[in-house]
Amino acid sequence: MSPDTAMTATAPAAEAAARKTSPGAEHGPRRRTGRIRRIGLPYLLLLPALLLELLVHLVPMVIGIVMSFKELTQFYIRDWGAAPWAGLDNYKVSVDFDAPVGQALLHSFFVTLAFTVLSVGLCWLIGTAAAIFMQDTFRGRGLLRALFLVPYALPVYAAVITWVFMFQHDNGLVNHVLHDQLGLTDKPSFWLIGDNSFFALLTVSVWKGWPFAFLIVMAGLQNIPRELYEAAALDGAGMIQQVRRITLPSLRPVNQVLVLVLFLWTFNDFNTPFVLFGRTAPEAADLISVHIYQASFVTWNFGTGSAMSVLLLLFLLVVTGVYLVFTSRQRRPSHG
Amino acid sequence: MASSPTAARVSPATSTSPASPMAPPRSFLWFRRIFLTLLTGFVMIPVYVMISSSLKPLADVTGTFRWLPSELTFRPYIDIWSTVPLARYFVNSLIVAGAATVCSVVIAVFSAYAVSRYSFRGKRVFTVTVLSTQMFPGILFLLPLFLIYVNIGNATGIALFGSRGGLILTYLTFSLPFSIWMLIGYFDSVPRDLDEAALVDGCGPLGALFRVVVPAAIPGIVAVAVYAFMTAWGEVLFASVMTNDTTRTLAVGLQGYSTLHDVYWNQIMAASLVVSIPVVAGFLLLQRYLVAGLTAGAVK
Numbered sequence: 001m002s003p004d005t006a007m008t009a010t011a012p013a014a015e016a017a018a019r020k021t022s023p024g025a026e027h028g029p030r031r032r033t034g035r036i037r038r039i040g041l042p043y044l045l046l047l048p049a050l051l052l053e054l055l056v057h058l059v060p061m062v063i064g065i066v067m068s069f070k071e072l073t074q075f076y077i078r079d080w081g082a083a084p085w086a087g088l089d090n091y092k093v094s095v096d097f098d099a100p101v102g103q104a105l106l107h108s109f110f111v112t113l114a115f116t117v118l119s120v121g122l123c124w125l126i127g128t129a130a131a132i133f134m135q136d137t138f139r140g141r142g143l144l145r146a147l148f149l150v151p152y153a154l155p156v157y158a159a160v161i162t163w164v165f166m167f168q169h170d171n172g173l174v175n176h177v178l179h180d181q182l183g184l185t186d187k188p189s190f191w192l193i194g195d196n197s198f199f200a201l202l203t204v205s206v207w208k209g210w211p212f213a214f215l216i217v218m219a220g221l222q223n224i225p226r227e228l229y230e231a232a233a234l235d236g237a238g239m240i241q242q243v244r245r246i247t248l249p250s251l252r253p254v255n256q257v258l259v260l261v262l263f264l265w266t267f268n269d270f271n272t273p274f275v276l277f278g279r280t281a282p283e284a285a286d287l288i289s290v291h292i293y294q295a296s297f298v299t300w301n302f303g304t305g306s307a308m309s310v311l312l313l314l315f316l317l318v319v320t321g322v323y324l325v326f327t328s329r330q331r332r333p334s335h336g
Numbered sequence: 337m338a339s340s341p342t343a344a345r346v347s348p349a350t351s352t353s354p355a356s357p358m359a360p361p362r363s364f365l366w367f368r369r370i371f372l373t374l375l376t377g378f379v380m381i382p383v384y385v386m387i388s389s390s391l392k393p394l395a396d397v398t399g400t401f402r403w404l405p406s407e408l409t410f411r412p413y414i415d416i417w418s419t420v421p422l423a424r425y426f427v428n429s430l431i432v433a434g435a436a437t438v439c440s441v442v443i444a445v446f447s448a449y450a451v452s453r454y455s456f457r458g459k460r461v462f463t464v465t466v467l468s469t470q471m472f473p474g475i476l477f478l479l480p481l482f483l484i485y486v487n488i489g490n491a492t493g494i495a496l497f498g499s500r501g502g503l504i505l506t507y508l509t510f511s512l513p514f515s516i517w518m519l520i521g522y523f524d525s526v527p528r529d530l531d532e533a534a535l536v537d538g539c540g541p542l543g544a545l546f547r548v549v550v551p552a553a554i555p556g557i558v559a560v561a562v563y564a565f566m567t568a569w570g571e572v573l574f575a576s577v578m579t580n581d582t583t584r585t586l587a588v589g590l591q592g593y594s595t596l597h598d599v600y601w602n603q604i605m606a607a608s609l610v611v612s613i614p615v616v617a618g619f620l621l622l623q624r625y626l627v628a629g630l631t632a633g634a635v636k
Binding site for chain 2: 039041042043045046048049050052053055056057058059060061063064067080126129130133134136144145146147148149150151152153154155156157158159161162163165166170171172173175176180207211215216218219222238239261264268270271274275288289292293296302305306309310312313316317320
């Protein structure tokens, strides 16, 4: 039975390979289809995706931008078109860094930036190290790989709520270990309020995020030909040199996308802080998504909330653009 | 260039000694052992807390933390279904995530096929636009989307706001960009000769897609489906705004275990475990495909 099931799992690939190499495969001209059909078909295939992206992403984004120029408070929520135009007022309030609203936004921005850089850096580092360490086979590797992917597979709320329990002041694991068992602190600490909350958030974010880096890097490593390592080893390159000279340069295209994706996801992350802290995050861990959510839904000032979202989007656009230009330019000389 | 003389000096010494050129040094093995052990601890402690606490009586989770339950009880697993309507949330999540996955995969297959196999005007604009929606902060289109759904409801009578349909529609677009991107890479790796042969044999373009390209790209499609399901199953922000009592999903429903007086941590852990099992089990069973799909598709 078991060889059978193994066969079916790999059958399509094997079949594909067989057909690819079979000399009899015909290379005849494409069947003649109507010109209109041939031109129209790709658009027809794209239509569902296009319509949905329009409905759920692009149109709302445009509306969001329009809303940021309106004085949209709770009185106009039923008929937001009737809200008076506010010109640049919402933006002025958002970036007036001497006033409380602007100050809070700026603070939230820097918190988010610091959090994102640390989280992405750690996720990448741990993920890459684990992937490299698990490149060659050893006993228990498959099991370990499965275990490592569990944090990524767990639904965010289930995972984060477990961390909330662990971070509890009176009955949590973290204080029990640090205070009761190891005696590292004078008294039990608060983890979900005050300055500690930043580290609590970072811990959860790294715990949740590094397996994704691990997964991608692991996949990337499989595309590096083994002969490269063998040749390097014959030339006397040590383990560290092999990683520096072969592994990391070969992973560069993978890393370019991976780091960008991790950055955008972490910067925009709402789920983790929202489940960890609830509607109002402590100041030290006031991530921008939750900050804007609060500015919109708690104070019912959607115009200002939209202006903040637009500013956030602009920032991410600029960062992404600069990043892509920078990393692509760096890449070219090494290949050419 | 500067390093080449040293490399030349080192090479004869090392290349003669090891039997296999790939044998890693001892220090590396020890470092790896320590690193992987620590990492396993970091990864598994919350999982252990979740499992062990779900088997504890309430007194164990309200007092000082205990590594082991004072007595093993399955009581929380019985209570979770009556404290909150967990079964209803479960069914809602299953319907929403299942439907979003199926739609997302089908739509992504069509789009990726078009991009991979045809050249047409606007192709680059399409891929860039779709991918760049990944960058949007969800908070930017949460409120506009809410307004659009309410207005569509008022104008046509199709209830999107508060319904499962609205949530399905929203979630499937969340996984769509990554799915399309990954499948384009995957379809590109399926030789074109294959579907051209199918076209010669008299299949239409869709026949070629479903009889040749899709079967050859199954690992990639499975990977995309896993990703889409996980995305929909775990989303919190839109679920908290766009659902009502009857359509509430697990992401929001789980908050019902903390009342003002008591937090039933043992029940929360039991419920978290129960809602995690479908995705974690599915993910671990199919992760082989995910890695294969990423290797052939996204990472290439």
